[in-house]
Amino acid sequence: MNVNELLRKNVRNMAPYSSARSLNSSSEMVLLDANENPFATRGRYPDPSQTALRKALANFYNVDCRNVLAGNGSDELIDLLMRAFTEPRQSNIIIPQPTYGMYEVLANIQNCNIRKVLLNVDFMLDADRILSVTDSSSRIIFICSPNNPSGNEFSVGEIEKVLKSFSGIVVLDQAYADFSSAQPWRNRISEFPNLVVLQTFSKAWGLASLRVGYMFANQDIVDVLMRIKMPYNLNSVTTGLVIEQLQKSYLVQSWIERICLERQLIVDALQNLSIVECVYPSDANFILVKFANSQLVFKRLQQRGIIVRNRSNELLCDNCLRISIGSPNENKLVLAVLKAFEIECLSNNNEEK
Ligand SMILES: *Cc1c(COP(=O)(O)O)cnc(C)c1O
Numbered sequence: 001m002n003v004n005e006l007l008r009k010n011v012r013n014m015a016p017y018s019s020a021r022s023l024n025s026s027s028e029m030v031l032l033d034a035n036e037n038p039f040a041t042r043g044r045y046p047d048p049s050q051t052a053l054r055k056a057l058a059n060f061y062n063v064d065c066r067n068v069l070a071g072n073g074s075d076e077l078i079d080l081l082m083r084a085f086t087e088p089r090q091s092n093i094i095i096p097q098p099t100y101g102m103y104e105v106l107a108n109i110q111n112c113n114i115r116k117v118l119l120n121v122d123f124m125l126d127a128d129r130i131l132s133v134t135d136s137s138s139r140i141i142f143i144c145s146p147n148n149p150s151g152n153e154f155s156v157g158e159i160e161k162v163l164k165s166f167s168g169i170v171v172l173d174q175a176y177a178d179f180s181s182a183q184p185w186r187n188r189i190s191e192f193p194n195l196v197v198l199q200t201f202s203k204a205w206g207l208a209s210l211r212v213g214y215m216f217a218n219q220d221i222v223d224v225l226m227r228i229k230m231p232y233n234l235n236s237v238t239t240g241l242v243i244e245q246l247q248k249s250y251l252v253q254s255w256i257e258r259i260c261l262e263r264q265l266i267v268d269a270l271q272n273l274s275i276v277e278c279v280y281p282s283d284a285n286f287i288l289v290k291f292a293n294s295q296l297v298f299k300r301l302q303q304r305g306i307i308v309r310n311r312s313n314e315l316l317c318d319n320c321l322r323i324s325i326g327s328p329n330e331n332k333l334v335l336a337v338l339k340a341f342e343i344e345c346l347s348n349n350n351e352e353k
Contacts, residue, residue: 001167001193003220006085006139016227019048046236049226053234056243057214066219067189069226070242072233074175074200074213079106080225081196085139085169086112093140094130098123098149098314100173103142113137118315123150123280127161134166141166144173146180149311149322151282153182163192169221171196175213176284178204178256179263186216193218201242203285204256210238259285263325269335275342277319286324294319297341304337306330 004012021033037043050070058065071077086093092113095103099119107114115133120126130141141162145154163170174197177184186197196217202208212234215222245252263282270279270289275297278290286309291297294312298321301308309322323334 003224006168007224008084008087011084011224011228017231019045019231021045042236046232046234046239048231050234050239053239053243056246060246060249061186061216063186063216067216067222068214069217069222070212070214070234071229073202073211074173074198074215075102075106076229076233077198077213077215077225078102078171080229081140081169081171082106082110082112084224084228086110088112090137091139092135092137093142094133094138095142096125096130098311098317099142099144100148119147119150121316123147123152123316125154125158127158127165130162131165138166139168141168141170142173143170144175146176146283148176148284149286149309149314149317149320150280150288151284151286152280153180153283156183159185163195166194168194169196170194171198173198175200175203178252179260179285180283182283189216189218196221201245205245205252206255207242207245210241212238212242259325262328262331263287266325266331266335270338273338273342275338275345286322288317288320288322290318290320292319294321297321297338300341301334301337306334306337
């Protein structure tokens with residue numbers, strides 16, 4: 001794969017913004033190049049090359065820092081990939097259905113053609129079906145594993161097949177990898193030059209308010225995104241807090257264990273409810289649940305002050321709600337409301353008879 005050939009033409013030819021400081025930075029120098037306030041404690045622009053954060057991530061995940069890049073949420077990285085590798089109106093990208101909605105939104109902003117391909121009814125990925133809709137204008141295939149909203153991890157073999165057979169970029173969104181026991185894909189970028197793995201601080205790491213996502217990819221891909229990203233896409237306060245959190249991974253690990261434990265309790269309880277048709281297996285911090293009548297359940301939860309994600313209009317998701325795993329008290333409340341609703345439904349049925 002030649003990254004240069006996949007690039008949007010104007011991106012290939014453009015000169016990136018260069019700040020005087022990215023070339024030779026040192027806090028000991030007299031910095032008079034960026035019109036900053038010399039008196040203030042937060043008066044300096046942050047490091048455009050994210051050196052400290054990339055080193056911290058590389059250290060934590062045991063990869064080379066040239067293969068890591070951070071964004072203002074992984075959403076920014078998805079946006080950058082779209083801008084770098086698709087030509088408006090000409091290129092197409094492939095999005096399995098159902099999945100995370102931002103791929104489509106960001107593709108539409110770039111006026112990129114979208115080819116949707118159904119997952120299997122059990123939400124597993126069929127590599128051949130994905131590959132069958134690709135052509136010479138296909139630039140990116142998005143694969144979200146564990147998948148949002150279904151929660152399942154795709155099989156390694158199918159993903160490998162896509163990676164090997166497709167000559168464009170394969171974006172593997174692993175926002176929920178922290179909740180899964182499967183091998184993470186970030187260690188395999190040297191095997192697959194077209195692989196981009198996305199992760200985020202927004203879910204297991206508990207820092208959604210800060211907006212930081214990160215990616216693992218080969219250096220030529222990282223370099224391209226580095227050229228087109230906003231020079232100061234991460235602020236220094238956020239960067240500092242994220243590096244601190246990396247040092248507290250034991251805390252995050254204990255959160256993950258508690259969330260997975262709660263997930264099991266909820267799954268078991270839901271499976272005993274007659275208003276529940278199916279609880280799909282989850283490797284993430286949410287579960288997709290098929291109800292006999294999701295509209296009524298959604299409304300009842302809302303009346304009780306509980307907001308869940310209605311996915312019933314997504315392909316393959318008839319009557320499905322996506323429920324995040326909350327605190328033990330929140331989860332108990334959800335179960336209590338559902339239990340009460342079930343009793344009500346049963347007695348209504350009896351009255352009708
Ligand atoms: C939540 C989520 C993201 C967004 O991550 P940010 O880093 O908060 O932008 C990306 N992909 C998937 C599949 C998600 O569910």
